[in-house]
Amino acid sequence: MTFVRVMGFSLLILLVYTGFANILPQVQGDPPKEEEIDAGSLDMAGMVSLGQQLFSGKGTCTLCHNKRLRAPDLLALDLAKSFPQRLADPRYTGIAKSKEGAQAIGEYIHESMLDPSKYVVAGFGKKGSGDTISQMPKINLPPISLSPVEINAITAFLQDRAGLTPTIALPSASEAPAPSNDAGEEEEGPSTTAVAALEKFGCSSCHDLEGSEADIGPKLNGISKKLDDAKITEAIIKPNAEIAEGFEADTMPDDFGEQMRVSELNLIIDYLKNLPENP
Amino acid sequence: MKVRNYLGLFLIFSAALLLLFPELLLAATDSGDIVAGAPRPSRLDYPKIADINSRTLVWGLAQMHLFLAAFVLAVPLFAISMEFLGHLSGDERYDNMAYEFMKITMSAYSLTALFGGSLALGLFVLYPQLMGYLMKVFRGQVLVYALLFLLESVTLYLYYYSWKALRYGNAKWCHMSIGLVLNTVGLTLMFVANAWATFMMSPTGVDPTTGAVIGSVWDATRNPLWNPVNLHRFLANIAYGGAIVGGYAAYMFLAEKDKELKAHYDWMGYTSNFIAIAGFLPLPFAGYWLMAEIYSYSQQMGITAMGGILAWLFIIQAVLIGTIVLAANYYLWCGLMRTDRGAEYAKYVKYIAVVIVGGFLVWVTPNSLILTTEEIRQLGGTGHKFLGPLGIMPAKNTAVNLMLVFTFLSFQMFYRSSRIPTVSWARQGNMVIIALYVIGCANIVAAGIYGYLTPTVYKVGASVPQVVTTLSIIIISVTIDVFMLRGAKTTKVHWGRMPERSQYALFVLPVAFTWLMGLMGYIRSSLRTSWHVYTIMKDKSPEAYIPTIGEAGNTITIITLSFMAIMVFVFWLSRLGETRQEKPT
Numbered sequence: 026m027t028f029v030r031v032m033g034f035s036l037l038i039l040l041v042y043t044g045f046a047n048i049l050p051q052v053q054g055d056p057p058k059e060e061e062i063d064a065g066s067l068d069m070a071g072m073v074s075l076g077q078q079l080f081s082g083k084g085t086c087t088l089c090h091n092k093r094l095r096a097p098d099l100l101a102l103d104l105a106k107s108f109p110q111r112l113a114d115p116r117y118t119g120i121a122k123s124k125e126g127a128q129a130i131g132e133y134i135h136e137s138m139l140d141p142s143k144y145v146v147a148g149f150g151k152k153g154s155g156d157t158i159s160q161m162p163k164i165n166l167p168p169i170s171l172s173p174v175e176i177n178a179i180t181a182f183l184q185d186r187a188g189l190t191p192t193i194a195l196p197s198a199s200e201a202p203a204p205s206n207d208a209g210e211e212e213e214g215p216s217t218t219a220v221a222a223l224e225k226f227g228c229s230s231c232h233d234l235e236g237s238e239a240d241i242g243p244k245l246n247g248i249s250k251k252l253d254d255a256k257i258t259e260a261i262i263k264p265n266a267e268i269a270e271g272f273e274a275d276t277m278p279d280d281f282g283e284q285m286r287v288s289e290l291n292l293i294i295d296y297l298k299n300l301p302e303n304p
Numbered sequence: 305m306k307v308r309n310y311l312g313l314f315l316i317f318s319a320a321l322l323l324l325f326p327e328l329l330l331a332a333t334d335s336g337d338i339v340a341g342a343p344r345p346s347r348l349d350y351p352k353i354a355d356i357n358s359r360t361l362v363w364g365l366a367q368m369h370l371f372l373a374a375f376v377l378a379v380p381l382f383a384i385s386m387e388f389l390g391h392l393s394g395d396e397r398y399d400n401m402a403y404e405f406m407k408i409t410m411s412a413y414s415l416t417a418l419f420g421g422s423l424a425l426g427l428f429v430l431y432p433q434l435m436g437y438l439m440k441v442f443r444g445q446v447l448v449y450a451l452l453f454l455l456e457s458v459t460l461y462l463y464y465y466s467w468k469a470l471r472y473g474n475a476k477w478c479h480m481s482i483g484l485v486l487n488t489v490g491l492t493l494m495f496v497a498n499a500w501a502t503f504m505m506s507p508t509g510v511d512p513t514t515g516a517v518i519g520s521v522w523d524a525t526r527n528p529l530w531n532p533v534n535l536h537r538f539l540a541n542i543a544y545g546g547a548i549v550g551g552y553a554a555y556m557f558l559a560e561k562d563k564e565l566k567a568h569y570d571w572m573g574y575t576s577n578f579i580a581i582a583g584f585l586p587l588p589f590a591g592y593w594l595m596a597e598i599y600s601y602s603q604q605m606g607i608t609a610m611g612g613i614l615a616w617l618f619i620i621q622a623v624l625i626g627t628i629v630l631a632a633n634y635y636l637w638c639g640l641m642r643t644d645r646g647a648e649y650a651k652y653v654k655y656i657a658v659v660i661v662g663g664f665l666v667w668v669t670p671n672s673l674i675l676t677t678e679e680i681r682q683l684g685g686t687g688h689k690f691l692g693p694l695g696i697m698p699a700k701n702t703a704v705n706l707m708l709v710f711t712f713l714s715f716q717m718f719y720r721s722s723r724i725p726t727v728s729w730a731r732q733g734n735m736v737i738i739a740l741y742v743i744g745c746a747n748i749v750a751a752g753i754y755g756y757l758t759p760t761v762y763k764v765g766a767s768v769p770q771v772v773t774t775l776s777i778i779i780i781s782v783t784i785d786v787f788m789l790r791g792a793k794t795t796k797v798h799w800g801r802m803p804e805r806s807q808y809a810l811f812v813l814p815v816a817f818t819w820l821m822g823l824m825g826y827i828r829s830s831l832r833t834s835w836h837v838y839t840i841m842k843d844k845s846p847e848a849y850i851p852t853i854g855e856a857g858n859t860i861t862i863i864t865l866s867f868m869a870i871m872v873f874v875f876w877l878s879r880l881g882e883t884r885q886e887k888p889t
Contacts, residue, residue, distance in 0.1 A: 027558045027559045028555075028559075031554075034808055034811060038815045039819065040861075042620070042857065042861065043857050043858060043861045045623060046620055046853050046854055046856065046857025047853075047857060047858075049620070049853050049854075050616065050853075051852040052853075053850065053852050054833065054849055054850030057834070085604070088608065089603060089604070095603065151600065152600065161603070162603070162604055166513070168604070168835060262346075282346045282347070282348045285347075
């Protein structure tokens with residue numbers, strides 16, 4: 026009896042805690058998602074709005090730059106006033122020292138992200154460093170790791186907020202931020218049959234599969250005679266490791282490894298293994 | 305000298321060596337071939353076994369291992385203190401209680417190892433890339449760990465089985481030396497494991513861009529969060545061990561009919577509650593240091609903890625700690641019934657209750673109204689969003705400090721209720737203590753108000769005088785009491801004269817502690833966000849997200865339940881060991 030009462034009591038406490046955890050706001054902390062950006066089509070206005078997105082999104086700037094004053098509240102400050110003051114401050118020793126104008130302020134903002142300790146806003150330095158070491162992480166390094174184009178976009182955004190015409194260079198198509206690995210994953214569940222998986226990843230548009238008669242890639246019939254499981258796996262997730270005779274490297278996409286679920290890969294391998302040599 | 309004395313000397317010597325030169329253990333040979341950086345696994349590098357959620361599995365195993373390990377490390381720690389106390393005071397109760405607990409630890413020990421083994425297996429099978437990298441970083445330390453584990457087993461068995469053989473006089477000292485070695489080895493084990501966990505949060509000794517191993521094992525071990533976590537876990541273990549023993553004693557108290565045994569278990573419950581609270585009182589300060597080190601290592605990580613989605617967890621933490629403090633105090637107040645003069649003090653209980661409940665309420669009140677999920681979503685895209693300010697820190701710090709001061713007061717009242725001072729300056733002494741409390745509390749409140757009025761960046765500074773005040777009240781009044789109650793007339797403490805409901809308060813402690821530890825484990829791991837090794841090795845597994853509080857809460861509850869089931873089994877086993885079937889006639 027004592028046992029039952031004690032256990033019941035303990036369960037009750039646990040239930041209260043669990044219930045409490047379940048009534049608080051439920052937010053899942055997803056890993057940063059890379060938005061697909063068509064860099065070729067970005068004009069300056071596009072860069073500014075990309076910068077704004079990055080500022081509160083992937084760049085996580087608002088984590089610190091907000092009204093709780095862990096860092097200067099860049100969205101509330103009058104940047105048109107504060108930035109020129111920074112450049113004129115004798116404590117500032119960076120590249121834009123004693124310069125003026127939109128170009129110089131752009132350089133200052135850019136530098137603030139790559140080398141924050143070049144100028145530490147008074148009162149915000151690391152404890153005990155006397156405002157010589159910034160607490161702000163270098164934005165081009167992990168964990169934030171923004172690309173040069175993205176850093177330019179934020180620079181443009183902040184220049185714009187300071188009432189200046191952005192001076193950064195527009196990105197060329199090849200500089201575009203890497204397209205997302207995870208895009209679309211949320212909506213689409215994993216395929217449950219091999220045929221659906223082949224369809225999803227478009228294998229039959231290059232290989233002669235399901236009667237597609239495509240010939241960009243080699244025939245896969247009887248592949249199990251030629252390659253063992255491990256080799257087939259490698260051919261799919263690292264296609265350029267070994268190139269099939271008579272075909273060119275870099276034709277088959279090399280990011281299936283990132284896109285496929287393990288279950289899908291297994292389905293496909295199973296399917297390919299059992300493809301008869303002569304259909 | 306007898307053989308066992310040599311043995312004792314040898315063990316003391318090795319313990320001293322370990323304590324003085326921990327690097328000895330940790331320095332391992334550099335194997336020059338480690339030039340490659342940290343692996344960059346893709347999703348496919350995470351083996352998928354059936355429909356098992358790898359993270360939840362490893363989470364569960366790790367947490368279970370940790371609970372058991374905390375218990376198995378904590379019990380010897382206070383077994384040896386009890387043993388020491390018992391030896392000094394000649395009070396056999398301490399020794400018997402310590403022995404009773406070591407007995408239970410013995411069956412928990414093999415389960416700890418079992419879960420440790422499963423955890424290692426799970427990690428190597430499900431996260432081969434990460435484990436491969438950690439092995440590269442920590443090289444020979446893994447072997448050292450295995451050796452230590454062996455040593456731990458040997459000393460644990462030695463300590464337990466020699467208890468009766470080395471019971472009195474010099475032999476007792478020899479026995480306590482074995483206990484000392486046992487605890488040294490145990491703590492070192494924990495410190496080594498902590499090095500791995502903290503390396504993943506604040507890696508050092510590796511190249512920051514590639515993750516290539518450039519430093520020694522000691523460099524990776526000595527990362528910025530290692531010592532704060534060591535201290536935090538050390539204190540928490542003591543509190544946790546005390547809480548579990550308290551739960552056991554409470555259960556036995558309720559189940560036992562025999563008056564004498566009831567008295568024994570009541571005393572055991574009181575003593576372990578004392579230990580639990582003694583370990584618990586400094587914990588907020590250790591937590592403070594840990595948080596400060598996190599901020600100084602990476603402001604981003606600090607803010608993710610206190611201002612991002614994890615911020616809500618500190619509200620739950622406040623609720624848990626609040627229930628722990630309330631339960632412990634309630635138990636102490638009930639305890640005033642054990643002494644004849646207790647009633648004189650009982651009239652103050654209602655005031656203490658007001659402060660504790662009031663503090664609790666301040667602590668759990670968020671500054672802004674609770675945001676809805678939608679509002680939180682709008683604040684940012686990636687999960688590192690900041691929420692509305694979470695209660696004002698100075699108010700919360702003031703509340704915590706007052707709660708701690710008054711919990712201590714509850715102890716002091718019980719302690720004094722069975723002692724009448726005989727020194728001539730008793731009246732003045734009491735006045736000083738009262739003044740100390742009054743001035744101290746005023747100071748804590750004033751510092752809180754000051755903190756409230758100053759800008760955010762300096763707010764943290766205001767909490768230091770509060771902590772100092774709290775500690776001063778405790779230390780000075782203990783010192784005064786020691787002198788004032790010297791030679792005091794003691795009145796009888798009627799152990800066993802406790803209402804049944806008081807024992808339920810003792811159950812709140814282990815349950816809340818277990819859940820709290822689960823919660824803190826979840827927070828600690830989540831601080832790495834989507835990194836296996838923060839800034840060095842990305843987590844590309846399908847579960848690289850921070851689960852919602854509800855999901856985490858459910859998981860923690862399930863783990864806690866499993867742990868409780870195991871503890872019930874362990875207790876039952878140790879009772880079974882004593883049961884003897886009558887020979888049929």
